[in-house]
Amino acid sequence: MNGDASRRMFLKSVGVLAGAAVAGSTASAASAAPSALNDSKKFAPRFGLASYTTRKLTLDQTIALVKRLNLTCLTLKDMHLPMNVPLEATAQTAQKVRNAGLDLYGGGVIYMNSEVEVNRAFDYAKAAGFRLIVGVPRHELLDYVEDKIKTYNIAVAIHNHGPEDRLYPTVQSAYTRLEDRDKRFGLCIDIGHTQRSGIRPADDILQFHDRMLDIHFKDVSAPTRRGSTVEIGRGVIDIPAALEALRHVGYQGIASYEYEKDADDPLPGLAESVGYVNGVITMMNRNK
Amino acid sequence: MNGDASRRMFLKSVGVLAGAAVAGSTASAASAAPSALNDSKKFAPRFGLASYTTRKLTLDQTIALVKRLNLTCLTLKDMHLPMNVPLEATAQTAQKVRNAGLDLYGGGVIYMNSEVEVNRAFDYAKAAGFRLIVGVPRHELLDYVEDKIKTYNIAVAIHNHGPEDRLYPTVQSAYTRLEDRDKRFGLCIDIGHTQRSGIRPADDILQFHDRMLDIHFKDVSAPTRRGSTVEIGRGVIDIPAALEALRHVGYQGIASYEYEKDADDPLPGLAESVGYVNGVITMMNRNK
Numbered sequence: 001m002n003g004d005a006s007r008r009m010f011l012k013s014v015g016v017l018a019g020a021a022v023a024g025s026t027a028s029a030a031s032a033a034p035s036a037l038n039d040s041k042k043f044a045p046r047f048g049l050a051s052y053t054t055r056k057l058t059l060d061q062t063i064a065l066v067k068r069l070n071l072t073c074l075t076l077k078d079m080h081l082p083m084n085v086p087l088e089a090t091a092q093t094a095q096k097v098r099n100a101g102l103d104l105y106g107g108g109v110i111y112m113n114s115e116v117e118v119n120r121a122f123d124y125a126k127a128a129g130f131r132l133i134v135g136v137p138r139h140e141l142l143d144y145v146e147d148k149i150k151t152y153n154i155a156v157a158i159h160n161h162g163p164e165d166r167l168y169p170t171v172q173s174a175y176t177r178l179e180d181r182d183k184r185f186g187l188c189i190d191i192g193h194t195q196r197s198g199i200r201p202a203d204d205i206l207q208f209h210d211r212m213l214d215i216h217f218k219d220v221s222a223p224t225r226r227g228s229t230v231e232i233g234r235g236v237i238d239i240p241a242a243l244e245a246l247r248h249v250g251y252q253g254i255a256s257y258e259y260e261k262d263a264d265d266p267l268p269g270l271a272e273s274v275g276y277v278n279g280v281i282t283m284m285n286r287n288k
Numbered sequence: 289m290n291g292d293a294s295r296r297m298f299l300k301s302v303g304v305l306a307g308a309a310v311a312g313s314t315a316s317a318a319s320a321a322p323s324a325l326n327d328s329k330k331f332a333p334r335f336g337l338a339s340y341t342t343r344k345l346t347l348d349q350t351i352a353l354v355k356r357l358n359l360t361c362l363t364l365k366d367m368h369l370p371m372n373v374p375l376e377a378t379a380q381t382a383q384k385v386r387n388a389g390l391d392l393y394g395g396g397v398i399y400m401n402s403e404v405e406v407n408r409a410f411d412y413a414k415a416a417g418f419r420l421i422v423g424v425p426r427h428e429l430l431d432y433v434e435d436k437i438k439t440y441n442i443a444v445a446i447h448n449h450g451p452e453d454r455l456y457p458t459v460q461s462a463y464t465r466l467e468d469r470d471k472r473f474g475l476c477i478d479i480g481h482t483q484r485s486g487i488r489p490a491d492d493i494l495q496f497h498d499r500m501l502d503i504h505f506k507d508v509s510a511p512t513r514r515g516s517t518v519e520i521g522r523g524v525i526d527i528p529a530a531l532e533a534l535r536h537v538g539y540q541g542i543a544s545y546e547y548e549k550d551a552d553d554p555l556p557g558l559a560e561s562v563g564y565v566n567g568v569i570t571m572m573n574r575n576k
Contacts, residue, residue, distance in 0.1 A: 068556065070522070233566045234358070240574055268356065268559040275560035278521045279567025286528055 042285050043247040047274070048073025048105070050134075050216055050258040051080050053266050059093065063100045065267055069274050073254045075106040075134060075214070083110075083120065087127035094128040105254060106214065108134025108188070109159050115144055122148045134159050134188045134214055136167060139177065146182050155184040157213040162193035163225045170197050171204045178211055186213035190258070192220045195237050196227045202238060205245035212251065216258040217242075219273070229260040232273035240280050247284065330573050331535040335562070336361025336393070338422075338504055338546040339368045341554050347381065351388045353555055357562050361542045363394040363422060363502070371398075371408065375415035382416040393542060394502065396422030396476075397447050403432055410436045422447050422476045422502055424455060427465065434469050443472040445501040450481035451513040458485050459492045466499055474501035478546070480508045483525050484515045490526060493533035500539065504546040505530075507561070517548040520561035528568050535572065 049071055054062040059080040066074055074097060081093055097104040107130050112118045118141055125133050132155045137145045149156055158174040161167070168174045171189050178185055189212055191201035205212065219235030220227035232239055246255070259270040337359055342350040347368040354362055362385060369381055385392040395418050400406045406429055413421050420443045425433045437444055446462040449455070456462045459477050466473055477500055479489035493500065507523030508515035520527055534543070547558040 069560070231563070233563060233570065239567075240571060268555045271556040272357070272559040272563035272566075275519070275521060275563025275565075276567035276570075277563075278560075279527075279564035279569075280571055281567075282521065282564075283528060283568055283571035 041247075043243070043281060044285075045243075045246060045251065045281075046073055046103075046254045047071050047217070047277070048075065048103070048254050048256040049270075050075050050077070050108075050256040052077045052109070053257065053259045053270060055079055056263045057266075059097070063097060063102065065270070066102060067100065068267070069271060071257070071274070072101075073103040073105055073256065075108060075132075075256055076104065076128075077108065078110075081107060081124075081128060083124050087123060090124055090127040091129070098129075103254075104129065106130045106132035106134055106157075108157075110135050112137040112141055112145065114138075115141065118145055118148055122152045122154060125154050126152055130154060132157055132214060136161070138167065142177060142181070142185075146185055149182050149184045153184070155186065155213050157186050157188035159188040159216070160190050160193050160197075162190075162196045163198075165193075170194070170199065171208050175208045175211055183211075184213075186211040188214035188216060190216040190218075191237060191242055192216065192218040192227070192229055192258070195220050195223050196225055198223055200238065200241065202241035202245040205242060205249060205251075209245075209249035209251065212249075213253060215246075215251075215253070215255040217255045217277070218258050218260070229258075231259075231261070231269045231276070232257075233276035239277065240284070243277070243280055243284060329535075331531070331569055332573075333531075333534060333539065333569075334361055334391075334542045335359050335505070335565070336363065336391070336542045336544040337558075338363050338365070338396075338544040340365045340397070341545065341547045341558060343367055344551050345554075347385070351385060351390065353558070354390060355388065356555070357559060359545070359562070360389075361391040361393055361544065363396060363420070363544055364392065364416075365396065366398070369395060369416060371412050375411060378412055378415040379417070386417075391542075392417065394418045394420035394422055394445075396445075398423050400425040400429055400433065402426075403429065406433055406436055410440045410442060413442050414440055418442060420445055420502060424449070427455065430465060430469070430473075434473055437470050437472045441472070443474065443501055445474050445476035447476040447504070448478050448481050448485075450478075450484045451486075453481075458482070458487065459496050463496045463499055471499075472501075474499040476502035476504060478504040478506075479525060479530055480504065480506040480515070480517055480546070483508050483511050484513055486511055488526065488529065490529035490533040493530060493537060493539075497533075497537035497539065500537075501541055503534075503539075503541070503543040505543045505565070506546050506548075517546075519547075519549070519557045519564070520545075521564035527565065528572070531565070531568055531572060 049066050051062050094104055110121045110133055112121055112135055135156045145156055158168055160171045163169050174187055189204055194201045194204045218229050219232040219237045221230045221235050223236050259266050262269050337354050339350050382392055398409045398421055400409055400423055423444045433444055446456055448459045451457050462475055477492055482489045482492045506517050507520040507525045509518045509523050511524050547554050550557050
C-alpha cells in the first residue's frame with residue numbers, strides 16, 4: 001500500500017471522509033502534474049458552512065440558514081458551541097445540530113497557545129463528536145498536538161491566516177512543519193487568505209493536497225493583504241480553477257463556505273456564493 | 289437592408305437596446321441553425337428584475353434589493369408603480385427609480401381587456417418613460433394595440449403564461465398572432481411557463497428570437513403545469529442551454545429575473561439564482 005492509499009484508508013476510518021465515496025484513484029503526489037484520472041468523474045463535492053459566517057446569528061438561525069441553502073455540513077465556532085461550559089452541555093448542543101440532519105464534522109478556528117489549551121480543545125472536540133479541529137497551534141506545541149491526535153483519533157487541520165499572521169501566513173508555512181507527522185495532522189486551506197498572500201488557490205490545492213483535510217471556500221476583493229471577503233464570483237479568485245484543482249486531486253473532504261462580509265445579514269451574499277459555485281460545477285460536469 | 293438589420297435599427301432607436309452594443313451580426317432567422325458568429329464573443333447579457341418578485345416589498349426595498357444583487361435593470365409591476373394615480377405621480381415615481389441608477393425599462397405584466405385598458409396602459413407607460421410594456425392583450429385588441437405601438441413608439445412584449453392560460457399558453461401561440469405586425473410588437477419569453485408547457489426554453493429562444501423583446505428568467509420544479517418557481521439551479525430547466533441559446537441568437541435585450549417563491553423573503557433565493565447564472569456565464573466565457 002502506498003502512502004496515498006494508506007492515508008485514504010485512515011481518512012475514511014476516522015470519518016473525515018464519512019459519507020464520501022473514496023475515489024478509486026487520486027493524484028499520487030502533491031504536484032500539479034496533469035492527470036485525467038479524476039477529471040472524468042462527475043464532480044460533486046460536499047459543501048458546508050464555517051459558522052464564523054453567522055457569528056452574529058444564533059445557533060438555531062445558523063442551522064436554518066445552512067438548511068435553506070441545501071448545505072449538509074457544518075463546522076462550529078465557539079460562539080455557537082461555547083468552550084466555557086460543561087462538556088455535557090457541549091455534547092447536547094452538538095447532538096441538537098445532528099438531530100437537524102447536519103454533518104457537524106468539526107469546529108474552529110481554535111487557537112492553541114499552551115498545553116492547557118490543547119487539552120481543552122481535544123476534550124471539547126471529543127465531547128462534540130468532531131472528526132476534525134481547525135486549529136492554530138503554536139509551533140512549539142506541534143509535537144504535543146500530534147500526540148493528542150494519536151490519542152484522541154481526531155484530526156487537526158492548520159488554518160492559514162494570511163500575510164499578517166505570524167504563525168501560518170501561508171499554506172506552505174504550515175505544510176513544511178507537518179512533514180513526516182501523523183497523516184491526521186493536516187491543512188485547512190483558506191483560499192481567501194491564500195489569495196491575499198498573492199498565491200493562486202488552485203496552486204495551493206495542487207501542491208499541498210496530500211495534507212488537505214478541510215477548505216474555507218470564499219472570494220476576496222484583492223490579491224493582497226487589503227483584500228476582504230466578497231460574494232463568490234465578484235472577487236479576484238479564479239473559482240473555476242480552484243474547483244478544477246479539487247476535482248483534479250480527487251478531494252474527498254468537505255469544502256466549507258466562510259463568508260465574512262455582511263455579518264448582520266450574511267444569507268444573501270452567501271446564497272449568491274453558493275449559487276455561483278453550483279453554476280460553475282454544473283458547467284464542469286456538462287463539459288465532460 | 290434586410291429585415292433583421294432594420295429590426296435592429298428600430299430596436300436601437302426605440303431604446304429597447306439602449307445601453308447594449310448591437311452585435312455586428314445576429315442569427316438571421318428564427319431557426320436553430322448552428323452559427324459560430326455570436327458564439328465567439330464574450331457573453332455579457334444585462335440582467336434585471338421583474339418586480340412581481342418583490343410584490344410584498346415596498347419600492348424602496350425593491351430598489352435596494354436590485355442594487356445589492358448588482359442588477360442594473362428593472363420592470364415594475366403595478367404594486368410598485370400604481371396605475372390608479374395621476375400620471376404626474378407615475379412620472380415622479382419612475383424618476384425616483386432612475387435617480388437610484390437603475391434602468392427602468394418597462395412595466396408589467398399589464399392585462400389589456402378593452403380599448404380603455406389599452407389606452408390607460410400606454411398613457412401610464414409614456415408617463416413612466418417605459419421603452420416596453422410586458423402585456424397580455426386580448427386577441428381582438430391586437431390591431432388596436434399595434435396602432436398604439438406606432439403612435440407612442442413604445443414596444444409591447446406578449447407574455448406567455450403557461451398551460452392554464454386561455455390567451456397565450458405558449459410563446460408560439462403569441463408568435464403566430466404577431467406575423468407581419470410592427471416589429472415593436474414582440475414577446476416576453478417566460479422560460480418558467482415555457483418549461484411548464486413541456487417546451488425547452490432554449491428551443492423557444494432559438495425558434496422565436498426574432499420577436500423576443502424581453503425574458504423572464506427563472507427555474508421551475510417540474511416540466512409540467514404542476515411546476516412552480518424554485519431557485520435557479522435547483523429546478524428542471526436546462527439553464528446553460530437557455531443561456532447558450534441567448535448567446536447564439538445574439539440577444540441584445542435584457543433578461544429579468546422573476547422569482548415567485550418566498551414572497552415574504554425573496555432575496556436569498558433570488559441571490560442564489562443570480563449567483564448560479566453568473567457562475568454558468570463565467571464558464572461559458574472561460575470555455576471559449
